[in-house]
Amino acid sequence: MARTLSSPGSGQRDQNRLLLIATRRSFTLIVYALLIALAFSMIFPYLWMLANSFKSRTDFFTNPYSVIPMPPTLSTYYDALTIGRMGVYLGNSILYAAVVLIVQLFIDSLAAYSFARVDFPGRETLFLAVLATLMLPGSVTLIPTFLIAHGLGLTNTFTGVVLPGFAGAFGIFLLRQFFLNIPRELEDAARIDGSGFFGTYWRIMLPLAKPAMVTLGVFIFLNEWSSFVWPLIILSDWKKYPVTVGIALFRDVNQINWPAVFAGSTIVSFPIVILFVLAQEYIIGGISLSGLKG
């Protein structure tokens, strides 16, 4: 096709251009309509969850799809916290997530620093051995991990829940990439000043790696907060359940009390929403990175 350099006076061409603009506009409109419709489909279920969590049972049964509770009630949250024991689960989940977050960040970053900067013999082979575990499907390691934890006497204990999450191959990989990109001169200066390996890691590298640490930290937290299968298997006492297992149990025994279940679900989701609002750029940046690396 010849390119249309519009010359004034050619009516046919002007009409073509108008048509082109019109199709482009309508295309944009269709795109917007589609995206907005999809966006609604993504928001609405959660909006319903939130709205229904404030509805009395009669209000829920008569108007399950209204987004405004009439009148709003907090008794659902009371039910979720008392009958549903969501308060206990919430405390457990916060503890699990916090412990795994802190310990894994430390262990991963220490290993990552070593793999990036300490030139010990066998480094490449050992790093490959760490990376290779990323290929292992969790489905194969689930049973032996349980049996090992059982053998160590960790079934139904807090330690049993958190221990397998204390190191992550993905975290080591991510942080190593980051450390490799930090200019060597910065730590050379520290080495000359007499810092050992650990001093360099702790005083120079860790502060510099803050963005990567935050990104990884957010992922560790999200993962631990949502984790379901492992705590389900390793725990047998409800007093130790995290929110995910707890809410599932609550629904199982409370199928008719949807509003209270929704109140519980809202409690489970709330910390995630806060984290997402605060750290959205880190989350999206981290996910984008993983795709580009692949």
Next chain:
Amino acid sequence: MTTLAQPSQPVQSRASRQRELWKRVRKTWPGYLFISPAGLLITVFSYIAIIFSLYISFYQYDIISEARPFEGLENYTRALNDKLVRISFRNTFIYVIVIVPSITIISLLLAVLGNQVRRGRALFRTVFFIPTITPIVVTSMLWVWLYEPTGGINKLLELVNIEGPNWLFNPSTALPAIMIMTIWGAVGYYMIIFLAGLAEIPEVFYEAAKVDGAGRWHTFWSITIPLLRNSLIFAFVTLTIAAFQVFTQVFIMTQGGPMNSTQTVQMVVYHYAFQRFQMGYASAISWMLFGVIFFFSALQLKLFISRELY
């Protein structure tokens, strides 16, 4: 001190090479110390675990009784003839074959379309991401409610005069229902992967295509798709691996029912391992699943990489 070995010396004796190595180890030993916590955990929970899993797959192994007789391939042959295992593999295959391409195509389209609009792109990205960060347990429970006979989904279908089924209690609609929810929940994540990939494509390619008079469609196929190769491989491979191991949605929404129509391999592994305590047998099934996952991942990588030059 052991500084006799000269680096310039072309052929080093074995002894001096060993001395060199020892010198390096002495200088860098904290390196080993730093990787040891991670190394220990990964050794125990990945390497020892996987060897242990393979080992017990040849035994009759439960945590209660002390007797653990060797069974050879018995667990594997039993699995091949186990109706439940067969059904679960069939369902899992259907699940993978449907959701992997669906999620890839839909999220790719969303990314390409989202990239075209100027206003509100960040907002769309945020909204599409909500299902991804919400714990899958919560989303699954929410959809149990939406899938009720008079639930939100059927109310929507009513608007276009379709009488919706009792989604999760009908053997022919339960698995599709789970698949629809999973697709809906995952597209936002992969959209972000693809948006990042799109941002990496230099604008000049599109300008060149415009100069050549290439249409939207042609540009999409000959520029966008080939240059998104890395993101596409990542999406396809990670999705396949994850989809083969689907568990939580099924566990919450249907428990494998009705009439085993939503039994997946991981559900069956869970059933044998943690409800009937047949750890050896369950391990054998999980190894069969591992084999399938490995085969398909290798196949995909091979297919993608052989087209590298294109």
